[in-house]
Amino acid sequence: MPSITMNRIRNKKPTDLLFDATVVAICILIFFIVAYPIYFIVIASISDPTYVSTGRVLFVPKGFSLFGYEQIFSDSRVWIGYRNTLFYALFGTFVNLLLTLPAAYVLSRHEFKARRFLMFFFIFTMFFNGGLIPTYMLMRDLSLIDTPWVFIFNPLTVNVFNLIITRTFFENNIPHEMFEAATMDGCSHFKFFSSIVLPLSKAVTAVIGLYYLVWHWNDFFTGLIYIRNYDLQPLQIVLRDILLSNQVFAEGAGSGGTGGGYAQRYADQVKYGVIIVSSLPVLILYPFIQKYFEKGVLIGSVKG
Amino acid sequence: MALIQGTNTETLPKAKKATILNTLRRDYQLWLMILPAIICVIIFNYIPMYGIQLAFREYDFTAGLTGGEWAGFKYFEQFINSHLFWDLIRNTLLISITTIVVGFPAPIALALLVNQIRWKRGKRILQTTVYLPHFISIVVLVGLLNVMLSPNTGVIGLLLAKLGVEGNLLASVKAFVPIYVLSDVWQHVGWNSIIYLAALAAVDPQLYDAAKIDGANKWQIIRNVEIPAIIPTIIILLILNMGTVISTGFEKIFLMQNSLNLPISEVIETYVYKTGIVSNQFSYAAAIGLFNTMINFMMLVIVNTIAKKVARISLW
């Protein structure tokens, strides 16, 4: 590839060197600004909370203890929560994508007459909603309350924001000529969508898949409102309960019992530990998705 | 926005003057593909919308959600005549517009920056790091702010004191918006940049090569190749962002409130919580909610129209 050799030479221009140096400097700065608080959470989750609150934990853990994690993992509900959330997130995301991707494709077709009306139809729901009570009544009438289905079919099953993002991507990255060429070969919309559009759109599929997945992962509102049976509760509800049970006496001492050092002392440790326990799985996932963001990887994959 | 008038830019060359039947026949595949999404939205989003009329009615449990006495604009008037109304509007707009002004360009800049890194490993590490804060819950984020900004013991508090910024930032009316916005950027910039990274990944490598052959330096490549590639995404997101101009979110502001920053930190959402939700005043809460929605929606329509005229990009 001659162009690459050429690049290397051209890159040695002095302006580009200065440019590269600036990029590196800014990146390092950003890295530390973002990383330090995260690092702090990690060390705070294994340090004595009294030291944390009084600012004596800065760079190394102090008063090492794993009490917070013991509290979290000794609770059997955590594992049920993990299992439930995993199911809701994976199956939910699958359904979300199954609905969103074809719809976005349709909305990206300029020849589709109802396109503008339907866009408006979808966007309208981003703004206007009936509120919690009618939604609750609907769920009750559909008998979805206290079933796992409510995590999958709810007002956010088709997330209009994600729909718009996907449509924009399809519009701008699928060349029109491709479809025309494909129709010449007698290719239907279904075929075109599944064998050309989808492979070309791995990046955006990865992004909105991630958006949906993380939404499911962090969603505790659905569990809170629609679920009464504890065995169906997602991880976030379980963790919230654990967090609260260690944080209960904030301002509550007067309401009856003494707060006691016992619970209060470890409240913050549990608080920071919960963050790590709840987000670790989603974090591990990210590097797998990252590869779709490499420059040129997509076009290349189709051509090759 | 009528269905049939969907005037359009490009139609297939073969298409005749369309009758509804013809269109349906031609587009039945497309209709089939979008039908599940439509059904889903009708059931879960449109059916409950009858609840909107609660804003105009007295809530009457025995008569059902839509059976209460008609109250007209009573609850809207109650809100507008509230002593805090103008303070609430001012605070809400100040916070949300600052968030948009600072928070919107940040992920774009970050995505472009990350895209310049050639050391793959470093790039991945940076990307993963900036993505992490998104997963911190608001309770913990506000706790972190409290610990770190403490003027006596916090890292940032002590650092600022060394730089000559004295006093307790958490207590300051002036510092509230910057703290809120910057911590918001810190938390979401990485996450929000993902979409731009995906758009950048789709740039045709040939464009880069062509630019380099033309002797473009890196800065020129960013301006002439990369930014144009993500412009449609930027505009669409900007339109959507303008549709949240009077929404600030509730939890973070509520948790950051203290008696000293209250003059700046009381916003519509926290007010609704204190009056409407805590005391079950459903109609009042619904009216304020609808008031917000109307403003947001109007902003969206206006910005969308402008974008359509100026950049030929629009939501519908």
Added chain:
Amino acid sequence: MKNKVLLFITICLVLLLAACSDDETSNEPKETEDGKVVLTGLITKHPLTKDLEDMEWLAEVEERAGVEIQWEEVTADWDQKKGAMLAGGDIPDIIVGPNAITDADFAQFPGLFEDLKPLIEEHGPNIQAMFEEQPETELLSTQTDGEIYGLSKYQQFWPETATMQFINQQWLDNLGLDTPTNWDELFDVLMAFEEEDANGNGDPNDEIPMDFAPVAETGFGYFHPTVLLGSMGMTVTGGGGQGYFLEDGEVKNFFIDERYKTFVSFLNKLYENGLINDEAFTQDYSQYQALARGEGEDAKIGYTFGWEKTDRFGLGVSDQYETFDPMKVSADYDGEVSWSYDYNELNFGVNFVQMSSATSNKEAAMKFINELYDPEVSLQVLFGSIGPNIEKTGDNSYKILEPQDEEMDPGTWKWTSTWADNGPMFISDQLDVELPVDMKAVDEQQAPFNDVFESLDRENDVFPGMMLKYSEEDHNQMTLVNTDFMNIAISKFGEWITSGGIEDEWDSYVQQVEQMGLPSNIEIIQGYYDDYKEQLN
């Protein structure tokens, strides 16, 4: 792909159909095989509290009442859950929890809850006994129109104030100072704490002379400095709340009282001299607690407020602190001295248990509720089962046992073992109970405050805030005014203390607050108070 889409639509439809068709809720009374009535229950319990099925006393109570209750246990975010549940009309037979359903809910959801009045007359002897011994409990349970939807509770043991003041006695001794008896002396003592090395660790700058709990934007509560208003003869309740208090039978609000101005000016003077923790307004509760625990043997705080010594200061430095008599505003003040009077808030409670009007077997449900109000059961509701938590030492006498888990303090143990203060109960004054150590410690430390309360005219000087039942309309009206008013009042409180300016702004502030409708609120409350007083006599 075509197939996939079709398949999906089919799945969707089938699911919806299936979901719609299995609607089989019926109102027939359900029974277990051995003839017990099956009911559903919901409890808003404390997050620490163990599973209900592990509570021995509860199993016995259900057994005795001939019911089996399927409990839903709610530990968090009840307010959010509740709205949808009530509006959907979808409630369990029995709901338990501290004011889990409020008077406003009864007014807003008429017909959803059962009027217990006739049932109590027929099947509620224990509840009747409570109403007789503690007439307040009947008032607390009765709505303005005479129905009883939610039952109140009474627990005799709690002290008369939740907020005690503590001073570091060791620091006073180190510096050769006396316990302050008025605000001027307090100022001098705090100055000495600030300037000298009171804790004797060689660093004269690590002492924080005074600290108080973070003030919520919705009003004052426990552990706030508003207790000092008592120095000028004002008795606040519940730490201050939204400022309403009672003086000679007249409802007033301290936020527009000259004495409040004096109080805020004094705090401003302390703050300007660096005597109040400069993070007092911005710290959260856990920072507030952590700071007072000091470092090892070195205490950090000179003068502060809390529930009990070891709770407030931890085991390391709690010995250094003592409670002391409420102070006078100045040496030449010769009026009454008072303090925050919280007995009602701590010992009574409203709406602890209610029944759905759709309950299939109301009699059985009532029997169960009645059992909870049996004095011996009530004691177990509060402290845990007889056996692991309580020892029965005589016919009418009991001893509360030490925690089985040695690491736990008695308070945590109680909350872990049972419903504790979140449960409905009637702890009759007839019971003879030996309290756990933490409650005994509270009692001992309360002595200085009890003296003050001895001369207190409880009828005319204690605002019975929680005893008053407002109509829905008045309630809504007052909430709106109070939200606006608190926004100004609390932010001004902070601003005046930290930056001064009360002298210049006071008049316009009072005017502004009055415009918002505070006088009409006071008038409304006065009306309700007068009615209440009449009812009680």
